Structures are given as C-alpha cells and as structure tokens.
Amino acid sequence: MEGLALDVQDVTKTFPVAGLFGLLRPKGPSEQIIALAGVSLAVPRGEILGLLGPNGSGKSTLVRLIATLLIPDSGRILVFGHDAQREPREVRRLINRVSADAAFFKGLTAMENLLFTARLYGLSGRTARRRTLEILARLGLEGQSLHRPLEQLSRGMQQKVAIARAFLTSPVLLLLDEPTTGLDPYSRREVQQFILEVRTDHDASVLLTTHAMEEAERLSDRIAIIAEGRIVACDTPTGLKERFRLNGHLPTLEEVFLALTGRAFELEERCGC
Amino acid sequence: MRLLRELRAAYAFIERNFNLVKRYWGWELVWLTYSIVEALAITYLGAGIEAITGQRVDTAYLILYLLVGTLVWAYLATVFDGLSEAISWERWEGTIEYTLMAPVSRLTHLLGTTAFTIAYGLVRTLLILAVVALFFQIDLGRANLTGAILVLLGGSLSFIGLGIFAAVLPLLFPERGEQMSYAVQALILLISGIYYPIEVLPPWLQRLAALSPATYALQGMRAALLEGELIPALAGYLLPLVLMGLILIPCGLIAFSLGERYAKRTGKLKRSG
Numbered sequence: 001m002e003g004l005a006l007d008v009q010d011v012t013k014t015f016p017v018a019g020l021f022g023l024l025r026p027k028g029p030s031e032q033i034i035a036l037a038g039v040s041l042a043v044p045r046g047e048i049l050g051l052l053g054p055n056g057s058g059k060s061t062l063v064r065l066i067a068t069l070l071i072p073d074s075g076r077i078l079v080f081g082h083d084a085q086r087e088p089r090e091v092r093r094l095i096n097r098v099s100a101d102a103a104f105f106k107g108l109t110a111m112e113n114l115l116f117t118a119r120l121y122g123l124s125g126r127t128a129r130r131r132t133l134e135i136l137a138r139l140g141l142e143g144q145s146l147h148r149p150l151e152q153l154s155r156g157m158q159q160k161v162a163i164a165r166a167f168l169t170s171p172v173l174l175l176l177d178e179p180t181t182g183l184d185p186y187s188r189r190e191v192q193q194f195i196l197e198v199r200t201d202h203d204a205s206v207l208l209t210t211h212a213m214e215e216a217e218r219l220s221d222r223i224a225i226i227a228e229g230r231i232v233a234c235d236t237p238t239g240l241k242e243r244f245r246l247n248g249h250l251p252t253l254e255e256v257f258l259a260l261t262g263r264a265f266e267l268e269e270r271c272g273c
Numbered sequence: 274m275r276l277l278r279e280l281r282a283a284y285a286f287i288e289r290n291f292n293l294v295k296r297y298w299g300w301e302l303v304w305l306t307y308s309i310v311e312a313l314a315i316t317y318l319g320a321g322i323e324a325i326t327g328q329r330v331d332t333a334y335l336i337l338y339l340l341v342g343t344l345v346w347a348y349l350a351t352v353f354d355g356l357s358e359a360i361s362w363e364r365w366e367g368t369i370e371y372t373l374m375a376p377v378s379r380l381t382h383l384l385g386t387t388a389f390t391i392a393y394g395l396v397r398t399l400l401i402l403a404v405v406a407l408f409f410q411i412d413l414g415r416a417n418l419t420g421a422i423l424v425l426l427g428g429s430l431s432f433i434g435l436g437i438f439a440a441v442l443p444l445l446f447p448e449r450g451e452q453m454s455y456a457v458q459a460l461i462l463l464i465s466g467i468y469y470p471i472e473v474l475p476p477w478l479q480r481l482a483a484l485s486p487a488t489y490a491l492q493g494m495r496a497a498l499l500e501g502e503l504i505p506a507l508a509g510y511l512l513p514l515v516l517m518g519l520i521l522i523p524c525g526l527i528a529f530s531l532g533e534r535y536a537k538r539t540g541k542l543k544r545s546g
Contacts, residue, residue, distance in 0.1 A: 105368060
C-alpha cells in the first residue's frame with residue numbers, strides 16, 4: 001500500500017513447546033505457545049507507533065517477525081511494499097533494530113563492532129568511522145570509550161553503542177524494542193530527542209516498544225496496546241485516554257494500559273491498528 | 274556496485290575475526306602452544322618406536338609420516354572449526370540476530386568466514402611446523418611441494434563443505450549442536466588415517482574411511498611429501514577431493530539455508546526467542 005512504512009496483515013505466530021523436528025512435539029493447541037494471534041497494524045511513513053504490552057504479550061516476537069528473524073505461521077508483513085518473507089534482503093536494507101540487550105562481541109571495541117555492522121551494510125570504512133563519530137557524539141559518547149572493549153563500558157554506554165549501530169545504516173524503518181532500557185534519565189532524554197530528530201531529518205518511521213509510559217507518550221504519534229498476542233486498542237495517546245474518561249477524570253496512560261491489559265481477553269476480541 | 278557491497282560484507286567477517294584474534298591473543302598463544310606440544314608428542318612417538326619395539330625401523334620416515342598427519346589434521350581441523358563455529362560463536366555472544374538480519378547473502382557470509390579461516394589455518398600450521406622443525410631433522414628433499422599444495426587446496430574445499438554442514442547443527446540443536454560438531458570431527462579423526470594407515474582399521478571402518486575427504490587429503494599429502502609423487506600420480510587423491518568439495522559445498526549451503534529457515538520458524542535463533 002502506498003505511503004505505508006509497515007503493513008502487518010493478520011499475522012499469527014506460535015512456537016512449539018518441545019520436540020525434534022516435530023516428531024516428538026505434542027500436537028494439541030494447548031501444547032503450543034501462541035505468541036501472536038492475528039495481529040494487524042500499519043505504520044504510515046514518518047509515523048512513530050508505540051507498542052505497549054505486558055511481558056510476554058508478543059511485542060518482541062512481532063519485532064523479530066518484521067526484522068525477518070522469524071517466519072510467521074500465517075499473514076503478511078510488508079515493509080515499504082516489500083514482503084518480509086519473499087524479499088527479505090530488500091526488507092533488511094530498509095530496517096534496523098535496537099533491542100533491550102546490547103548484543104555485541106564484547107571483547108571488541110565500540111568502533112570495531114560498529115565497523116563490522118557498517119561493512120555488512122556496504123558502507124566504506126571511512127564513511128562508517130565518520131558516521132559513528134557523529135552519532136555517538138550526538139548521544140554523548142566520545143573519546144577513549146570508543147576504543148575500549150565493550151565489556152569495559154557501562155550498561156548504559158553499551159546501549160548507546162547499540163542505538164548508534166541501528167542509526168549507522170540509515171534505516172527508513174526503525175524497530176526500537178525497549179531501546180532506553182538501562183539508561184539513566186539524562187541519557188534516556190538524549191536518546192528520545194535523537195529519535196525525534198531522526199524521524200524529522202531522515203524521514204524515518206519507527207515502531208517503538210517500551211514499558212516506559214512517559215516515553216511512549218512523548219514519542220508516539222499513535223499507541224497500540226497488545227495483550228496475549230492481540231492488539232486490543234490503538235489510538236493517539238489522547239484518544240486512548242479519552243476512551244477511559246470517567247466522571248470527567250482523564251486517566252493517565254498507565255491507567256489506560258492497566259485497564260486494557262489487566263484482564264483476560266476473549267479470542268475474538270482484537271482490533272487492527 | 275552490488276559486487277563492491279558483497280566484497281565489503283565479506284571483508285567485514287575477515288576484519289572482525291582478525292580483530293577477535295588480536296583481542297584474545299593470550300588465548301591464541303595458549304592454544305598454539307598446546308597444538309605445538311601435541312605435535313611434538315605425537316612426532317616423538319615415531320622417534321621412540323625403535324626403543325619401544327627393540328626392532329629397527331625407518332625412524333626418519335616414521336617421524337615424517339606422523340608429522341604430515343599432525344600438521345594436515347591441524348590445518349583441516351582449523352578450517353572445520355572456523356566454519357562450524359561461525360554460528361555457535363555468534364549465539365554465544367548474542368550477536369547472531371544482528372548478523373542474520375543484515376542484508377548479506379549467506380554465501381557472502383560464509384565466503385568471508387572461509388577466507389579468514391583458511392588464512393588463519395595456514396599461518397597457524399606453518400608456525401607449528403616452524404617450531405617442530407627445530408626439534409627434528411626434517412628431510413623434504415624428495416617432496417613434491419606443488420603437488421602437496423594442490424592436495425591441501427583440494428582438502429580445504431571438502432572441509433569447507435563439511436564445516437558449513439557442521440555450522441547448521443547449532444541452528445537445529447541450540448543446546449548441543451556445537452558438541453555434535455566435535456563428535457563429527459572426532460569420527461573423521463578416527464577413520465581417516467591421520468596417524469596410521471586406514472588398513473589397520475576393521476573393514477567396516479575402512480568403508481567409512483573411503484567417504485572421508487581427510488583420507489584422500491592425508492594419503493595425497495604423504496604421497497607428495499614422502500614419496501615425491503608427481504601430479505599425475507596424485508590425481509587419484511585430487512579427483513575425489515575436488516569432487517567431494519563440489520558436492521559438499523553446495524549441499525552445505527542448501528542445508529544451512531534449510532537450517533536457518535527451520536530456526537526462524539521454530540524460534541531457535543535465539544535461546545530466549
């Protein structure tokens with residue numbers, strides 16, 4: 001569809017509990033973990049869509065599916081019109097991802113790790129070094145820390161390098177899976193500001209999962225709430241709050257989140273986004 | 274343009290692996306020392322055989338026989354390890370998702386890894402040879418070095434194929450795939466006549482030996498280095514090696530692709546996935 005950065009169409013994903021190539025795998029539906037049960041959502045170009053949900057609700061599974069790291073049981077995922085299953089390399093060129101765990105070769109320096117990523121995406125060493133320095137300076141990480149092994153950097157510094165890795169390849173769709181986990185409030189602010197700048201300056205679209213309500217509210221144009229593998233609500237932050245206005249009291253986003261996720265859902269109860 | 278991008282991506286693996294060797298130089302030194310001592314111990318077995326049996330044997334020939342076995346195995350095992358650990362290492366560091374979501378073909382990924390592994394294996398084996406040469410008088414006066422290099426290249430091809438096959442195991446069996454590749458390597462060591470002629474094996478193991486590329490690599494190397502056989506006489510070893518390589522490499526790539534797909538379908542790419 002024109003103008004859509006991301007189009008997730010009725011995606012279902014289950015994981016087997018155990019088994020060897022399916023031979024010993026229990027066949028009953030109760031023996032499978034249903035991670036996503038018919039999720040649909042669309043992110044127009046340039047939008048930041050926040051995805052909120054309790055632990056185990058399917059947020060990271062959805063991000064991995066979009067990142068071509070998982071294959072859906074059914075449904076389609078289109079990134080700027082490219083099918084994630086049929087054209088994975090085209091999709092990979094357009095996306096990048098930050099997850100909560102800063103996964104690196106911890107014995108290598110930040111610069112060495114980032115050079116590796118940059119070369120995988122076809123950048124020359126010179127371009128990669130220049131961009132790395134720019135991005136990390138913007139995130140407040142400079143000097144000798146770039147040339148120390150990652151294992152010698154703090155958790156927050158490692159997360160900033162992880163964020164730099166994603167931005168280094170100039171993705172037009174960013175998958176931010178709890179990107180500010182482990183950052184102090186000051187650094188969190190810097191990263192949030194950087195995300196907003198990237199959206200404006202580079203016309204990037206963002207799918208953001210987070211447990212921080214104020215972060216979701218500050219960054220997101222719209223917020224989708226996912227529970228038990230289903231999107232149960234999707235609206236602007238204000239729109240969501242308005243839905244739960246009671247006796248003139250406008251609830252906080254956290255109250256809306258608790259109201260929507262703190263109960264069991266009927267199988268049919270889901271909505272698109 | 275596309276070729277340049279692929280070359281940069283292949284170089285990314287070479288540079289990263291080189292950086293890892295540089296970073297963990299202490300580990301490399303210990304491992305090299307172990308390999309040198311092992312090579313010396315095995316070669317001294319040849320030197321001591323007269324004293325053990327009390328009978329006259331051609332000790333110089335026996336030393337060279339064992340040394341060729343030790344060095345060729347050190348090289349082939351390094352090639353096998355380098356490739357088979359391509360996935361398990363990344364799983365261990367947690368980077369596998371980032372590497373597999375980069376827009377890089379698996380062929381490029383494995384080519385880069387192979388190029389580094391072959392260079393690393395050659396340097397390592399030459400270092401072992403240089404040290405062992407200080408302890409024993411090695412007479413290569415009759416050797417056909419060109420033929421030996423050709424046989425080694427042929428052996429490399431087949432071991433690249435085997436290594437790619439073994440690299441699939443951690444994708445299929447996250448908990449024990451790496452250990453399974455060690456078992457495969459141990460079986461090849463047993464049946465391929467590394468330290469003894471395969472004729473001493475029971476007939477059923479000799480039939481298995483005929484399927485191992487290491488058997489032809491070892492016999493070819495010994496024929497070239499010990500007997501000075503010319504290239505036409507080495508064809509009997511070269512042809513099966515090249516043929517096995519031509520079968521094993523594409524089959525390994527197909528198996529890898531199927532393994533990757535299986536891991537993405539079942540969520541085995543990442544342990545917490």
